Amino acid sequence: MMREKLETLGEFGLIRRIQQQVGTAEHLLRGIGDDCAIQRQSEELELLTSTDLLIEGIHFDRRWTDLEQLGRKAVAVNVSDVAAMGGIPQSLFLGLACAVDMSGEELQVFTAGVIAETEKYDVTLAGGDTCRSPGPLMISVTIQGVAPAGQAICRQGACVGDAIYVSGTLGDSALALQLLQQGEPVSEFLALRHHLPSARVAFGRQLAERQLATAMLDVSDGLLADLAHLLEAEQLGAEITLGCLPLSEEFRRACAEQPQLLELAMTGGEDYELLFTSSQQNLIENLHFDLPVTKIGNIVAESGIRVLREDQTQYHCERGGFDHFS
Ligand code: ADP
Ligand code: MG
Numbered sequence: 001m002m003r004e005k006l007e008t009l010g011e012f013g014l015i016r017r018i019q020q021q022v023g024t025a026e027h028l029l030r031g032i033g034d035d036c037a038i039q040r041q042s043e044e045l046e047l048l049t050s051t052d053l054l055i056e057g058i059h060f061d062r063r064w065t066d067l068e069q070l071g072r073k074a075v076a077v078n079v080s081d082v083a084a085m086g087g088i089p090q091s092l093f094l095g096l097a098c099a100v101d102m103s104g105e106e107l108q109v110f111t112a113g114v115i116a117e118t119e120k121y122d123v124t125l126a127g128g129d130t131c132r133s134p135g136p137l138m139i140s141v142t143i144q145g146v147a148p149a150g151q152a153i154c155r156q157g158a159c160v161g162d163a164i165y166v167s168g169t170l171g172d173s174a175l176a177l178q179l180l181q182q183g184e185p186v187s188e189f190l191a192l193r194h195h196l197p198s199a200r201v202a203f204g205r206q207l208a209e210r211q212l213a214t215a216m217l218d219v220s221d222g223l224l225a226d227l228a229h230l231l232e233a234e235q236l237g238a239e240i241t242l243g244c245l246p247l248s249e250e251f252r253r254a255c256a257e258q259p260q261l262l263e264l265a266m267t268g269g270e271d272y273e274l275l276f277t278s279s280q281q282n283l284i285e286n287l288h289f290d291l292p293v294t295k296i297g298n299i300v301a302e303s304g305i306r307v308l309r310e311d312q313t314q315y316h317c318e319r320g321g322f323d324h325f326s
Contacts, residue, residue, distance in 0.1 A: 011323045033233075034155050035084035035217050036145070046152055048145040050081035056099060056136035058324070064180050067106055069195040071113025074139050077220070079121050079199035080272045082145035084218035085152040086208025089201060091126035092118055095140030097133035121201060151208045153276065156233035157215040162277040162299040164238060165284065167200050167291050169248040170223055174268020175261060189250050197272040203289060204274055212284060216276035222267040224305055224317065226275055231305070240266075240297035240307045242315050260318075266307065267319040 006014065019032045029046065030038040036048035054074055056062060062070075075092060082089040094114060098107060118125050123143070176194035179186045186194075200218075207213045215233065219226045223245075227238055245265050247255070255261045277299055278284055284293065307315040 030152075030154060035081040036087065036143075036152075038085070038147075038152055038154075040149075041146065044149055045146045046149055048082050048085050048087040048147060048152060049142065050078060051140065051142040052078045052081070054139040054141070056138065061180075062099075062137070065195065067110040068113035068116075070139075071110040071115075072117040072196055074141050075114055075117035075121070075123070076197050076199050077270075077272060078141040078143045079117075079123065079201065080197070080218045080220070082143055083199045083201040083204040084216055084274060085145075085147060085154070086204040086213070086216065087145040087147040087152060088205065089121050089123045089143055089145040089199075091144045092123050093126060093142040093144075094128035095138075095142075096128065096130045097138035098130070099133055099137035100135060102137065121199060147208060151211070153204075153208055153213045153216040154233075155215055155217050155229055157213075158230050158234050158236060158277040158299050159214060159279060160236060160299055160301045162214055162279050163281045163284075163295050164227070164240070164275070164277050164297045164299060165293055165295050166219070166223070166246060166273050166275045167203055167289075167293055168271070168273040169246045169251065169292070170219070170271050170273065171251050171261075171265030171268050172248050173197065173270040173272075174222075174264040175251055175254055177268075177270070178261075178264070187250055189248070193248075194270065197270065199272060200274045200291065203291060203293075206287075206289065207274075207276060210283075210287075212280055212287075213276040213278050216274055219271040219273050219275050220269055221323075222269050223271070223275065224266045224307075225269075225323075227305060230275070230277065231299075231303070235303060237300045237303045238297055238305045239300055240305060242307050242309050244294060244296045246292060246294040246296070263317050263319055266317055 027040055029040055036050040039047040041047040060070055079089045172190055172193035176186050176190035215230050217226055231238055247265055309315050
């Protein structure tokens with residue numbers, strides 16, 4: 001029998017296959033396929049749960065990662081999945097497979113980062129599991145949060161004509177990573193965007209409370225890859241205006257020297273900004289938010305994502321989004 005290669009299936013093919021093996025459950029309002037699973041908790045509340053795995057050599061490189069910042073980031077990226085549903089994060093569980101070469105002091109620095117970040121989001125470290133790894137450091141984080149019943153914003157729900165918005169700026173984290181990998185100097189701003197992302201909890205809550213978003217997720221694999229998740233949920237398409245992508249000053253400066261870097265704003269991962277669709281453009285544009293919110297395009301009926309330049313010609317990206325198996 002031919003052995004099926006995981007590369008051919010890809011990360012999302014694998015997840016789909018697992019999804020097909022799973023049945024439904026009455027208590028589970030949403031299972032595999034969203035940023036968090038949604039479980040009915042009471043008449044008023046829904047429980048949100050998400051888990052993330054961070055593996056040394058894949059998600060981080062200890063050569064240029066401060067362990068305290070790594071602890072913080074592990075929490076922030078997990079909390080970001082609750083923010084992506086418009087929920088309130090509450091309890092965190094930490095699984096640790098300690099690297100063979102790590103000392104007790106190093107581990108304490110890491111967990112100090114974890115605790116500091118949980119405090120920032122008013123989350124409690126409520127449990128976990130600890131063991132020794134045969135090699136690299138492996139971190140598993142699970143977050144639980146809640147949302148008032150019916151408020152959670154799913155990946156499914158976008159409609160033709162909805163505007164597409166994104167919070168903050170795109171591409172900074174991927175640019176920082178590229179510079180680090182090439183051994184080039186990284187400014188403090190870019191380094192922080194990579195090592196210490198912010199989960200947009202308050203902003204997600206605002207959208208959920210006011211029911212401003214039809215669909216939402218956080219940008220972890222790159223704008224185009226994550227937008228594709230919103231679209232595939234409804235078999236829709238999107239038109240993105242290249243000139244509207246929100247870019248930081250530092251990112252713009254780098255693009256002025258190397259124009260091909262612009263792709264990182266669309267395909268680079270780990271922005272942890274919120275990407276959402278809305279039918280209430282007037283409301284959104286007249287509300288005050290604590291962070292920039294930019295309209296980058298529209299949902300259309302024709303499937304696929306088209307990135308358009310100012311002269312309406314289509315821009316083609318060379319790179320795809322991040323897939324662990326390709
Ligand atoms: P995110 O980037 O928001 O963390 P992923 O793209 O990693 O989400 O996962 C997409 C969906 O697939 C999520 O609902 C996640 O819970 C689910 N998923 C991923 N891997 C597995 C697995 N091994 N078993 C069950 N569900 C999984
Ligand atoms: Mg997510």
